[in-house]
Amino acid sequence: MKIDEHPIRALHKYLSTHIVLLAASTGFAFTRLYNPNTTNLIERISWRIDDPSWVTPDFLQTTVIGQHYFGDFQLYMAWAASDNPYSISYAPTYLPFGHLLLKPLTLLPTNLAFMFFWAISLMTLFFAVKSIVSFTAPHLNAYEILNVFLFLFVFTTSTIVDFDRGNLHTFILGLMIGGVSCYLRKNISLGVMLILVASSFKPYLFILLVLFLEKENYKEALRKCAVYVFSSLVLYSLFQESASQALRSTFKALSRYGNEEGIPYILQSGSFVGSISRNIEFLWGRQSAESFLYANIFFIQAVSALLVLLGVLVWLQFSLPLAYRLFGLLSISSVAQAGSAAYQWGWLALVILLDLTFREEKRVAATFQKIVRIVIAFSVICALIPVWTWIDTPAGGEMQHPQFLVLAPLITLLNLVFFLVGVGSFLQSKMSKKTISA
Numbered sequence: 001m002k003i004d005e006h007p008i009r010a011l012h013k014y015l016s017t018h019i020v021l022l023a024a025s026t027g028f029a030f031t032r033l034y035n036p037n038t039t040n041l042i043e044r045i046s047w048r049i050d051d052p053s054w055v056t057p058d059f060l061q062t063t064v065i066g067q068h069y070f071g072d073f074q075l076y077m078a079w080a081a082s083d084n085p086y087s088i089s090y091a092p093t094y095l096p097f098g099h100l101l102l103k104p105l106t107l108l109p110t111n112l113a114f115m116f117f118w119a120i121s122l123m124t125l126f127f128a129v130k131s132i133v134s135f136t137a138p139h140l141n142a143y144e145i146l147n148v149f150l151f152l153f154v155f156t157t158s159t160i161v162d163f164d165r166g167n168l169h170t171f172i173l174g175l176m177i178g179g180v181s182c183y184l185r186k187n188i189s190l191g192v193m194l195i196l197v198a199s200s201f202k203p204y205l206f207i208l209l210v211l212f213l214e215k216e217n218y219k220e221a222l223r224k225c226a227v228y229v230f231s232s233l234v235l236y237s238l239f240q241e242s243a244s245q246a247l248r249s250t251f252k253a254l255s256r257y258g259n260e261e262g263i264p265y266i267l268q269s270g271s272f273v274g275s276i277s278r279n280i281e282f283l284w285g286r287q288s289a290e291s292f293l294y295a296n297i298f299f300i301q302a303v304s305a306l307l308v309l310l311g312v313l314v315w316l317q318f319s320l321p322l323a324y325r326l327f328g329l330l331s332i333s334s335v336a337q338a339g340s341a342a343y344q345w346g347w348l349a350l351v352i353l354l355d356l357t358f359r360e361e362k363r364v365a366a367t368f369q370k371i372v373r374i375v376i377a378f379s380v381i382c383a384l385i386p387v388w389t390w391i392d393t394p395a396g397g398e399m400q401h402p403q404f405l406v407l408a409p410l411i412t413l414l415n416l417v418f419f420l421v422g423v424g425s426f427l428q429s430k431m432s433k434k435t436i437s438a
Helices: 007-033 041-045 071-081 096-107 110-136 142-154 157-165 169-185 188-201 203-212 218-239 243-258 260-267 272-284 286-295 297-315 322-335 342-357 366-384 402-437
Strands: none
Touching: 007 142, 007 342, 007 366, 071 096, 071 110, 071 157, 096 110, 096 188, 096 218, 110 142, 110 169, 110 342, 142 342, 157 169, 157 342, 157 366, 169 188, 169 203, 169 322, 169 342, 188 203, 188 218, 203 218, 203 297, 203 322, 218 243, 243 260, 243 297, 260 272, 260 286, 260 297, 272 286, 272 297, 272 402, 286 297, 297 322, 297 402, 322 342, 322 366, 322 402, 342 366, 366 402
């Protein structure tokens, strides 16, 4: 796509390419994964049919549709049914507000609760996408907005895997996109609230509050954060004898993805550390990958912290277009969190959407912008289009999906490039001002 091409035409081209690749990958999926000996469509093309939750708290799991468990959803329901989920051995990673939002679902039968849960998730995502598209591309009609929603946010690997597991990420992605839309519209109060609700389920998303910590906005954002923190401490004290005891339980739950207990999750993740371990497994086998993680377990948290810092520094490069800055900030959710899964990559759709439709006056070289657009498009294709292609490993271990091997390192490298370009632009502008003043 030419850099000066009209953004709406560019978006149509991208959607057309996406639809063609989606159709090809769907055909491949049916020929390779189709199982005629099952009772319904979900079971025939599912990643896993018999998929109870990875952990087994003291509750009885039941199938929701046919033989399908939607294991993550049932785990959420087990936590929500507990009067004090922070006291059980496998405590939840979400915060008290997240618990309160999930609690009403326990009043419904499991299958109805799942349907209601997914209806709310898709509605949240749709209205968030509609909100941001109507701002960045106001000339799109209702049919075009629906196409953007379906082919960039629904018919994607991230949403399909999320549905298959019964995870919360589609709902959380909708809240994240809604927060970004509020940032663009300068609706600080609602934007902060949406990010806080998303962070109630995934606490590492608190970092997205830096969206609203600009000079004219930070006081209002800080006030709402202070109310949220105070309310959370009160709720914690209601669940446990003391808020500090419940907080320790939450921190312990969050740390399970960055210590020896979390190695099985990291080996199956799409994060930067997970990708490194997957490449080791691809080349030298599972045992080598496990040995690598055990030997370097103390550095995993440090790597995550550095990746978060890099993402924030990219966001602070104000000379870069908004899509590139958001690329750095939103990528934290998938590359920095060591146990992040494939459904974390949905944020890439938002980046490509903004890159194609949001016009800004930024001094970025056309050649650089073209290269970046190609890399981002490649990343989106890897992360979003459900190409069910698994390749054999030289070490003879489990087959690996190419996206797990290349995507997180590619995203990390691109963040580093954005940071260096932003710093270079800043220094160049400083030197230009000195020259003019001289």
